[in-house]
Amino acid sequence: MQVKDQSARMQRGVGWVLVSFLTTWWVFCHPSKAIADVVPAAPASDLRSVVLTGKIVTMNAARDVWPNGALWVHNGVIVAVARDREALESAVGELPNPAGDAQQIQALRAARVVHVNGVIYPGLIDLHNHPEYAIYPLLPIKRKYKDRYEWRFYDDDYARRITNLNTLLTAPHYLDLALEVGRYGEYKALVGGTTSLQGGRANLAYAKEECLVRNIETSPVASRLAFSRVDIGRDAAEWQRMREERNNGMLVVHLAEGVGPRMANEFEALKRSGLLGPELVAIHGVGLTGVQFKEMASVGAKLVWSPLSNFLLYGQTADIAVARAAGVKLSLAPDWTPSGSKSILGELKVADLVNIHQLGGTLSNRELVEMVTINPAEAMGWQGRLGTIAPGYLADLVIVDDSVDDPYRNLVLATEENVRLVMIRGDALYGDQTLMGLFRFAGELEVLPVGRQGVSSRAASRVKVLAPNCPATSLPKMSFQETAGRLQQALLLRPADVAKRISLEQFSKDFLICGAGKPNDVPTSADAQRLLACRFQLPFETTRLSPLATNADTQFFKTLVTNPNLPSYLKRLPGYYSTNQGAKRSTTQSPAGSIR
Numbered sequence: 001m002q003v004k005d006q007s008a009r010m011q012r013g014v015g016w017v018l019v020s021f022l023t024t025w026w027v028f029c030h031p032s033k034a035i036a037d038v039v040p041a042a043p044a045s046d047l048r049s050v051v052l053t054g055k056i057v058t059m060n061a062a063r064d065v066w067p068n069g070a071l072w073v074h075n076g077v078i079v080a081v082a083r084d085r086e087a088l089e090s091a092v093g094e095l096p097n098p099a100g101d102a103q104q105i106q107a108l109r110a111a112r113v114v115h116v117n118g119v120i121y122p123g124l125i126d127l128h129n130h131p132e133y134a135i136y137p138l139l140p141i142k143r144k145y146k147d148r149y150e151w152r153f154y155d156d157d158y159a160r161r162i163t164n165l166n167t168l169l170t171a172p173h174y175l176d177l178a179l180e181v182g183r184y185g186e187y188k189a190l191v192g193g194t195t196s197l198q199g200g201r202a203n204l205a206y207a208k209e210e211c212l213v214r215n216i217e218t219s220p221v222a223s224r225l226a227f228s229r230v231d232i233g234r235d236a237a238e239w240q241r242m243r244e245e246r247n248n249g250m251l252v253v254h255l256a257e258g259v260g261p262r263m264a265n266e267f268e269a270l271k272r273s274g275l276l277g278p279e280l281v282a283i284h285g286v287g288l289t290g291v292q293f294k295e296m297a298s299v300g301a302k303l304v305w306s307p308l309s310n311f312l313l314y315g316q317t318a319d320i321a322v323a324r325a326a327g328v329k330l331s332l333a334p335d336w337t338p339s340g341s342k343s344i345l346g347e348l349k350v351a352d353l354v355n356i357h358q359l360g361g362t363l364s365n366r367e368l369v370e371m372v373t374i375n376p377a378e379a380m381g382w383q384g385r386l387g388t389i390a391p392g393y394l395a396d397l398v399i400v401d402d403s404v405d406d407p408y409r410n411l412v413l414a415t416e417e418n419v420r421l422v423m424i425r426g427d428a429l430y431g432d433q434t435l436m437g438l439f440r441f442a443g444e445l446e447v448l449p450v451g452r453q454g455v456s457s458r459a460a461s462r463v464k465v466l467a468p469n470c471p472a473t474s475l476p477k478m479s480f481q482e483t484a485g486r487l488q489q490a491l492l493l494r495p496a497d498v499a500k501r502i503s504l505e506q507f508s509k510d511f512l513i514c515g516a517g518k519p520n521d522v523p524t525s526a527d528a529q530r531l532l533a534c535r536f537q538l539p540f541e542t543t544r545l546s547p548l549a550t551n552a553d554t555q556f557f558k559t560l561v562t563n564p565n566l567p568s569y570l571k572r573l574p575g576y577y578s579t580n581q582g583a584k585r586s587t588t589q590s591p592a593g594s595i596r
């Protein structure tokens with residue numbers, strides 16, 4: 001089935017007439033930016049010039065919110081945005097117009113108008129994740145850890161459930177599913193309204209080319225790159241490499257993830273190595289002191305807060321009230337699925353509960369939204385490009401249901417079911433079938449299992465679809481069904497499947513390491529069982545592929561509430577998912593209690 005209104009296709013031709021004008025205008029206004037960033041090489045979406053109307057939360061300097069706003073997206077760029085459609089035409093008329101003609105007004109008038117029936121925000125920027133682990137369910141954590149070194153290096157359960165399993169799944173000489181694993185992380189991000197994602201490992205196949213969401217380490221958004229690190233300062237050579245990375249871009253590093261002197265010392269070591277500066281984007285900071293936060297603020301270093309992961313593992317989180325009072329610029333991100341929220345939308349609810357019950361409501365709803373839009377954009381040096389809806393910015397947008405009057409509270413309370421559309425580079429990639437069908441051919445779209453089975457709320461019953469492929473890249477075509485199917489099959493660890501997937505040469509190598517003799521000439525199920533046991537300490541139980549959306553994952557809440565480290569108030573988290581999100585609510589309603 002094709003998109004109903006064929007006139008949309010005509011506009012592509014009209015749109016390309018404008019490319020030279022827009023490029024000239026962009027370079028005029030942003031002389032340091034590369035032209036290649038502005039005009040994508042090959043459009044991934046059918047509709048390249050569109051006027052979106054709805055409530056617009058701009059996150060601009062004045063924090064304008066326009067209930068009947070309008071914005072024009074053309075070839076991946078927000079050309080103009082205004083309080084209503086009439087004002088949009090005036091705004092376009094006032095744009096720099098080196099050609100001195102009326103073409104841009106004509107192109108605006110030719111652009112298709114889509115009323116989104118929702119609230120338009122800048123795309124959410126996730127400054128801390130590990131997308132390759134998004135396939136795993138929440139870990140059944142049984143004890144409190146002091147810091148991340150305790151569980152990462154000395155915990156057998158973690159090694160078997162995560163480290164060993166991930167090696168088996170992703171290494172080319174084992175099951176070779178790195179592309180599928182990475183892609184699944186991107187699906188989960190999209191479902192949670194994320195448009196930029198940190199933590200993609202460059203050595204995994206999916207991260208070599210940008211496909212669905214932006215990878216902050218490689219996306220050509222700004223001239224400065226980003227370098228992400230899990231471990232820091234293991235030797236002098238590593239500190240030196242970090243200084244070199246700092247000279248070229250942002251350093252996004254785990255810092256003081258845990259409590260105790262060892263964590264506070266990480267900060268001091270980093271400072272001694274000359275790395276405390278405006279390029280530092282520190283993740284976690286659980287063990288940082290007030291003095292250290294002041295030092296960070298004084299040099300413009302940033303902090304990424306991941307409260308759920310911190311509480312589940314360590315029973316506490318960073319002292320956000322002190323960091324905020326010190327003037328540290330804060331971002332909020334989910335960390336990863338094994339000990340955190342599925343996406344930014346989930347982590348916003350955790351932050352809301354912490355704010356209400358532990359911070360005395362210090363953070364306003366607006367600040368929470370800033371922590372997932374404008375603040376991470378600034379932390380990455382992306383101001384002028386992302387994090388705000390303004391002329392000349394890249395068209396990364398998320399649109400959610402208009403459920404409560406306060407537009408900031410509206411995003412804090414929105415669940416995955418409320419996400420109506422996710423647009424990246426001007427391409428509609430994911431959202432409600434009805435809305436996506438206005439942008440893409442039905443044949444390009446695939447239904448995703450996001451709504452709750454048997455739940456009759458308006459939002460939950462809407463069909464969500466994804467455009468799973470990236471024709472502008474050399475990456476193979478993969479459907480969600482194929483990807484998820486392969487991953488779930490692999491997670492079952494059936495010896496007969498494993499025997500077929502791994503070469504005799506690899507069997508022989510591993511058997512030698514294990515002292516397990518020789519495999520059969522054609523490896524058998526029994527050989528596979530021996531390999532799994534001796535090389536990976538597997539299997540111990542079946543791992544279920546983590547569902548994309550929180551509401552579709554009943555095990556998530558069961559595991560969450562039995563965690564021994566969680567403060568009791570965080571056990572109210574399921575309450576955010578049980579209300580009828582599709583119905584219009586008043587500003588004062590909150591699953592968590594009072595709101596600001």
Ligand SMILES: [Zn+2]
Pocket residue numbers: 128129130254283335336
């Ligand atoms: Zn992490």
